[in-house]
Amino acid sequence: MLEKSLVVGEYHIDTSQNSLIHGSRKVYLGPLRTSLLHFLCKNVNTVVTREDLAQHVWGRLVTDHTINQHISQLRKSIGSLSLHGLNISTIPKRGYIARMEGVGASENSISPIAKSEGSSNIITAMKVLVVEGGANERIQLIELLESLDVAYVEGVATTIEAERSVALQDFDLVIVDTLLSDNSGVELIKKIRTGQTSVALIFVF
CATH class of the missing domain: 1.10.10.10 (Winged helix-like DNA-binding domain superfamily/Winged helix DNA-binding domain)
Structure with missing residues (x-):
């Protein structure tokens, strides 16, 4: 208790x-x-x-x-x-x-307490969503981002999960695998680029 x-x-x-x-x-x-x-x-x-x-x-x-x-x-x-x-x-x-x-x-x-040096670094304040179908690749990307002291990192396997996550909170950056099944990665990118989500930046791979 x-x-x-x-x-x-x-x-x-x-x-x-x-x-x-x-x-x-x-x-x-x-x-x-x-x-x-x-x-x-x-x-x-x-x-x-x-x-x-x-x-x-x-x-x-x-x-x-x-x-x-x-x-x-x-x-x-x-x-x-x-x-x-x-x-x-x-x-x-x-x-x-x-x-x-x-x-x-x-x-x-x-x-x-006093802010540590570099706390104003834009990377440390970012909230990032990783959309990657492969579990190993997704984990590697998340660990890489966390090693850079990114404030918040979330990883999902599908665009359906990604849209649910984006609806729950604002992300500064979304990293999208364009090779997701049924062309869903490309469709998600289109939604982000046409302003249908609140995401500020997108990285495509």
Whole structure:
């Protein structure tokens, strides 16, 4: 059971209602995802290992797949609020980090910290969607982007999933494989280029 609700910057993790609140907006997370976000934000801007998550959130050993699934669901919940100041990033071979500029955390208390050099770099502030049908290629692209400290990276296998993700939140860049089945990659590119989505940039390969 979580000790208390947690306030991080402008965000309130309400453990009594298992919800994330930002201003007048609220999204229900459920007990497990609330616990997951609570632990990540309690260690805001600090890398948390999978072992730490398993111990503090599940209280037992769990598979990487289980953790990945819940992190993905948590990102979508955060995305449903169209939040840009809070991002959960994967750090390859290390774990995860809840990123929020300008704050540092102690339990139920937040204090300002100086921005690190390069925090204004446009790449670190970007939200990127990778649309790639091949699982290995998709993972490689995601890991490459995360190694560049991109703020938020999401990978999907189909354009249907891509359109659903774009509807949930704004992406700065979408990377699209033109060889997706049924010419769907090309059709997605057309939609983006004709302004039918809110995507700012597109990279085609």
